Amino acid sequence: MSKNKNNKAIWGVRIKKATSSAFEKIGSSIDIDKRLYKEDIKVSKVHVEMLFKQKIISFKIKNKIIYGLEKIEKEIKNNKIHLTKKYEDIHMNIEKRLFEIIGDEAGYIHTARSRNDQVITDFKIWVKSSTEEICLKIDKIITSTLKLAEKNIYTIMPGFTHFKNAQAISFAHYLLAYIEMFNRDKRRFNNNLVSLNENPLGVAALSGTTFNINRNYTTKKLGFKKPTNNSIDTVSDRDFVLDYLYAISVCSMHISRIAEELIIWNSDAYNLIGLSDKIVTGSSIMPQKKNPDVLEYLRGKSGISYGNLFSMLTILKGLPLSYFKDLQDDKEIVFKANDTIKDCLIILDEFLKNFYPNKKQMLELANTGHITATDLADYLVKNYSMSFRKAYEKTSAIVNLAEKKKKNLSQLSLEELKIIEPKLTNKVLTVFDLKNSIKSKKSYGGTSFENIKRMIMKYKKQND
């Protein structure tokens, strides 16, 4: 068998010419998938252990291969290896280096496997640990949000619909809404673990293998829960990538909604929150400026996350089974998505630790816009056995009167209120108190101080 001097690739006997340098440049993925080196080596070690256990390779060869793989792992870690585009990707680079270290016996490593199952196995392990890291970062955000909420149970602000003052709420209740969003994000990421826990290793190129392999053994050793069922589907499937990118997209969307809201609250028009100098940026021309760039960064990054999801969906659209080179780009997309969301989560956590509510301004704003009108309507229903619609009409008339007199609801005298509803007594005046309003929202999930305290305890237990 004469090896081709020009083509040093594994397929050099069959393919006589070296790959065109133009194609090598774009077709190789080593610059991207070198991030999978640890997973690749782990998977290869378990693979050869299994081959030995099944009497497919000898003890001596298995040990030699493992020795070589461990040496390569150290070399890559210490940047002592030349990973080259010539060998396309991380899998071929490692195999090539194994030949250099242990000689021809390296040739046994690829028995009963293909890069097609190898790459997905590496990748699933990587995505699984990224998923766990992302969830830990979300936990940090939940902890920071909880701390802030605990300090602000009695901070009163207006709740908005259509950005018009709607009803009085506690700022803590608002913050706990973010926790619900992040808890759902975690659930979404964790749902993907069902797929991520299915072991692709052993399906080989697309049809399985003639060797008597043991997929249950590699499943256990690599921390999966079960082997995948169908070899063709296994090498074609990237649903776990889509689910991961979708979970990232939704999480980014949550972050961008929060960021947008905080940008508005920080604007001079609202001035509901202040930012520490640690997280603001200045202007090159306007000396007075303290800009919330950090929030704008967070708002913008959701665009990148959606882009990643749509890139992957588009790559998969219409792609026949099974492996095609198109799939190689999945890594670049996922790595980018991982880096972006992690940065966003770190930055959001920094933000949460470095901003404060302008309590006075929040209260002042809550005292405008007849924010206790619903409380008054509820009061009329409860005390004068009116239908809600009737009470709503009476309250509307009272709001009209207050507006005409250029007063807040709470500034109307009993006599004035009686013009609209003569049966009213002094007792009604308590409904205009914002604290009373919040206190009375006791229905499960409502903003009452008691509910908030209970929920804080619950989240704290969950996050312990």
Ligand code: ARG
């Ligand atoms: N670098 C390739 C990828 O990530 C590995 C799989 C190659 N398989 C093949 N049949 N060419 O997609």
